[in-house]
Amino acid sequence: MAIVAGVDFGTLSVRVSIVDSEKGMLASAVAEYPLHRKREDPELATQSHEDHMRALAAATREALKQAGIPGEKIEAIALDTTGSSVIPVGAGMVPLGEYYLWCDHRAKSEAAEITEMAHREKLEAIRWCGGVYSSEWGFAKLLHWLRHNPSERGKFASAFEHCDMVAATLCGVTQPAQAKRSVCAMGHKWLWHPDFGGLPAEEFLVKVDPLLAGVRQKLQGACETSDKIAGKLSAPWAEKLGLRAGIPIPVGAFDAHWDAIGAGAQEKDIVNVVGTSTCIIGITRETQLVPGVCGVVKGSVHPAYTGIEAGLSATGDIFEAIARRANTTISQLSAGLEKYTAGQTGLLRMTWDNGDRTVLVNANLRGMTLGWNLQHTAQDELFAAIEGTAFHTRVILDRMAEHGARIERVINSGGIPQSNAVLNQVYANVLRRPVLVPSRKVTSLGSAIFAFLAAGTFKTIEEAQKKVCPPHVVYHPQAEAEEVYDRLYAIYRRLYFDFGNPGAGRTFGDVLPQLIGIAKEQRAAASPESHGAQSQALRA
Numbered sequence: 001m002a003i004v005a006g007v008d009f010g011t012l013s014v015r016v017s018i019v020d021s022e023k024g025m026l027a028s029a030v031a032e033y034p035l036h037r038k039r040e041d042p043e044l045a046t047q048s049h050e051d052h053m054r055a056l057a058a059a060t061r062e063a064l065k066q067a068g069i070p071g072e073k074i075e076a077i078a079l080d081t082t083g084s085s086v087i088p089v090g091a092g093m094v095p096l097g098e099y100y101l102w103c104d105h106r107a108k109s110e111a112a113e114i115t116e117m118a119h120r121e122k123l124e125a126i127r128w129c130g131g132v133y134s135s136e137w138g139f140a141k142l143l144h145w146l147r148h149n150p151s152e153r154g155k156f157a158s159a160f161e162h163c164d165m166v167a168a169t170l171c172g173v174t175q176p177a178q179a180k181r182s183v184c185a186m187g188h189k190w191l192w193h194p195d196f197g198g199l200p201a202e203e204f205l206v207k208v209d210p211l212l213a214g215v216r217q218k219l220q221g222a223c224e225t226s227d228k229i230a231g232k233l234s235a236p237w238a239e240k241l242g243l244r245a246g247i248p249i250p251v252g253a254f255d256a257h258w259d260a261i262g263a264g265a266q267e268k269d270i271v272n273v274v275g276t277s278t279c280i281i282g283i284t285r286e287t288q289l290v291p292g293v294c295g296v297v298k299g300s301v302h303p304a305y306t307g308i309e310a311g312l313s314a315t316g317d318i319f320e321a322i323a324r325r326a327n328t329t330i331s332q333l334s335a336g337l338e339k340y341t342a343g344q345t346g347l348l349r350m351t352w353d354n355g356d357r358t359v360l361v362n363a364n365l366r367g368m369t370l371g372w373n374l375q376h377t378a379q380d381e382l383f384a385a386i387e388g389t390a391f392h393t394r395v396i397l398d399r400m401a402e403h404g405a406r407i408e409r410v411i412n413s414g415g416i417p418q419s420n421a422v423l424n425q426v427y428a429n430v431l432r433r434p435v436l437v438p439s440r441k442v443t444s445l446g447s448a449i450f451a452f453l454a455a456g457t458f459k460t461i462e463e464a465q466k467k468v469c470p471p472h473v474v475y476h477p478q479a480e481a482e483e484v485y486d487r488l489y490a491i492y493r494r495l496y497f498d499f500g501n502p503g504a505g506r507t508f509g510d511v512l513p514q515l516i517g518i519a520k521e522q523r524a525a526a527s528p529e530s531h532g533a534q535s536q537a538l539r540a
Contacts, residue, residue, distance in 0.1 A: 002457040003069060005060065005243070006448030007079035008255055009052060009162060011035065011103070011276050016059040018067040018074070019448035021457050024468050027067035028444065031055035036098065040523065043105040046098035049087060052162075053169060060241040071242040076249070077170075077233065078226075078451035080444075081162035083254040084189035086141045089165075090155040092174045097149065099162060100141040103277070103313075105355065107140035108363050110147075114139055117208045118191075123200060125191040130292045132361035136313075137189040139205075139212075146211040153211070158218045161185035163252030164230075170249055171231030180230040181221045184253035187297030188309050192223060194298070224251045225299035226258075226450050248454040256281055256414075257301045257309070258446030261461060263413035263438050264469040267305055270400070270407050272393060274414040274423070277354070278315045280396055282308035282405055290403040292359030293396075302461055308405055310396045314354035315389050316416055318367065319382060321353065326378035333382050337422045342387075342429060342484035345380040347371045348492060349388035350499065352512070359399045360500045364513040368499065386423050387485075390430035391492040397431065411436045411472070415443065421475075429481035430489065436472035445469065 003026070006017045012035055017028040033051035038044050064071055088096040100106070114133040118126035126133065133140060142159045158176035160168070168179040186192035191200050199219060205212035224230075230251045238245035256279030260271035265283055273279040283305045290296055294309040301307030323330045348370045355363035369381060397407060410433050417424050417437045428435040449464040458464040502509035 002075050002452065002455050003073050004448050004451035004455055004457070005063070005074050005077040006444040006446070006451055007056065007060075007077065008258075008444035008447055009056075009079065009081040009166070010255065010443075011082055011101070014052065014055045014059050015444045016056070016063040017444040017448055018063050018069055019445065019451075019468060021452060021467060025440070025445070026069065027063050028441075029059045029062035029066055031059035031062070035101070041106070043108070045101040045104040047085075047101055048098050049095045049165065049169075052166065056166070057240045060243070064242055072244045074243050074247060075457070076247050076451040076455035077241075077243065078250050078447040078454060079163065079166055079252050080255045080258040080447050081166060081252065083161055083163065083185055084137045084141065085162040086138050086145075086159055087162070087165055088142065088145050088152070088156055088159045089176065090157050093157075093165075093168060093176065093179075096152050096155055097145065100145065102136055103354065104141065105135045105363050107144035108135040110143040111135040111137065111140040111363070114143075114208055117204070121204055121207065123191070123204060124196050125193045125200060127289055128193055128297075129188065129191065129295045130290070130358070130361055132292070133191075134294070134357065134361050135363045136357065138185075139190060142215070143209055143212060147209075156218070161189070163254065167230040167249055167252050170233055170237045172234030172236065173231065176218065177221055179221050180228070180251050181223045182251050182253050183223050183225045183297065184257050184300040184307070186223050187300050188254070188295035190219070194223075198223070225303040226251050226253050227303040227453055229454060250450045250454040253300070253450075254279075256311070257307060258450065259413050259442060260301055260411075260446065261449055261465070262442035262445030262447075262469065263411050264465055264472065265301070265411060266409075266462070267302075268406050268408040269411055270397060270409070271411045271413050272417075272427070274315055274389075274412060274416045276314070276316045277357070278312040278389065278393070278414070280310040280358070280393065282310075282400060282407070284308060284405050286404060288404045290400055290405060292361060292399055294358060308400065310358035310400070312351060312389055312392055313357040313363075314351065318351055318353050318385050318389070322378055322382050322385060328378070330382075333379050334420070334422070337379065337383055337386075340383045340422070342426075342481040343488050345371070345376065345384050346373070347376065347380055347384035348488065348495070349381065349384040350492075350495060351385060351388040351392055352500070356500055358396050360496075362500055362502070364502075364516055365500055366512050366516060368495075368512075370495070383422075386426050387430065387488070388492070390427045391489055392496070393427065394431055394489060395493060395496055407433075409436060410434070411438070413438060413442060424475040425478070428475040428477045430485045432477055432482055434477070435475045437475065438470050439473050440470040442470065
């Protein structure tokens with residue numbers, strides 16, 4: 001028997017779970033931290049490393065208290081985080097600002113420049129992350145920081161993904177080169193590929209922007225899968241967390257990837273980790289290119305297989321926004337949704353409110369709802385949004401299947417599916433497959449599984465899953481809904497590519513980017529700085 005701590009850093013809080021290898025989950029505690037946004041810059045989303053670490057200490061101590069377990073009995077601690085969430089650091093691993101959180105989209109132009117240069121220079125790694133570099137990913141965010149923080153550039157020593165920064169902090173690492181880096185993070189978000197020399201060459205990076213000179217060397221460090229050890233818990237942090245110093249900490253990963261493991265994912269499974277956004281995680285034996293996905297990376301989910309990542313940039317965030325605009329809550333708005341039937345609203349909702357993560361990889365998109373009449377309600381839109389996220393998921397699964405990623409099971413995990421039977425049934429009907437949902441919450445359970453591996457409790461992930469993963473509730477497709485959704489999906493797919501793709505001769509591909517551009521121009525013109533400049537010009 002062994003007891004470990006599994007940690008999951010989400011967008012607004014950290015969860016720490018105390019898990020027993022025989023009894024399963026003993027207790028779980030959550031501590032929140034602020035997300036920093038600006039109304040005048042809706043693309044900005046940052047968080048503080050100090051806030052994260054304070055919350056981790058508080059949640060760990062509370063979880064131990066609830067479990068009634070002394071910290072000395074914890075044999076390992078493992079952690080996952082959101083990503084790509086990037087922080088620049090100076091000497092001694094001291095942060096030079098806040099994390100560019102995964103949902104920070106300020107680096108759109110940087111991402112476009114990296115994509116253009118990668119294709120011009122025939123960079124092989126771009127093909128393995130879908131052919132388009134995203135504003136949600138590491139190099140784009142780092143370049144944006146370098147461009148907009150000239151006074152800090154001289155202090156810049158390196159940059160880290162959240163999962164690697166937290167592990168290094170807990171282990172007492174003070175030299176960037178000594179910190180282990182996650183294959184999951186570097187492979188999916190930083191163009192790292194072991195077959196192509198690791199990170200892109202210096203010559204490529206300086207062609208993107210001379211500010212990237214020397215960055216490749218500063219990002220060097222051993223890239224490891226999560227069955228390897230990042231280090232051991234340092235004495236100062238052991239005291240803060242209430243744990244025993246010296247326990248192992250495995251190399252971290254992204255939350256969705258470990259959530260998939262905690263949900264019981266196996267080879268040929270697809271896991272929809274549905275929360276504020278959706279991460280779609282596949283595990284496959286084969287390693288094949290899939291255009292438009294967020295990466296095909298050996299060892300990123302399960303060390304023995306290839307991980308495929310895709311997803312939706314907003315899901316729960318869209319549901320929340322619909323409820324907020326109606327001056328109500330999602331819970332209140334959802335009452336009665338189970339009575340809705342496929343397509344009854346007459347609405348078709350394109351769920352691009354935060355851009356498109358996969359398969360278009362286009363941040364210059366916004367949500368659309370077609371089919372409004374004067375009698376439609378916010379509840380109608382919520383149901384249409386659920387259908388829209390399911391249609392978008394089917395676009396992604398179709399793309400994977402077209403390129404050899406065999407899909408035998410669909411698992412809905414994350415924060416939403418366990419409390420939203422309507423969503424699970426709609427997904428089963430749209431995807432034309434049974435949808436499996438863990439019968440209990442699995443957030444941070446994937447972390448616990450990797451902690452058990454680090455402690456030597458289990459020899460394989462599969463052995464650990466059999467012991468600690470909950471059984472599934474199954475939602476079967478309904479024949480009468482499948483036929484309706486097939487018809488609607490054909491329309492959705494047409495709109496998806498015609499409005500979402502600015503190239504390939506698409507008629508409407510420029511509409512949403514132009515709307516975004518006009519709004520940005522008008523916000524800039526209405527800003528106090530703009531009015532001040534106009535006043536000075538008039539006085540002159």
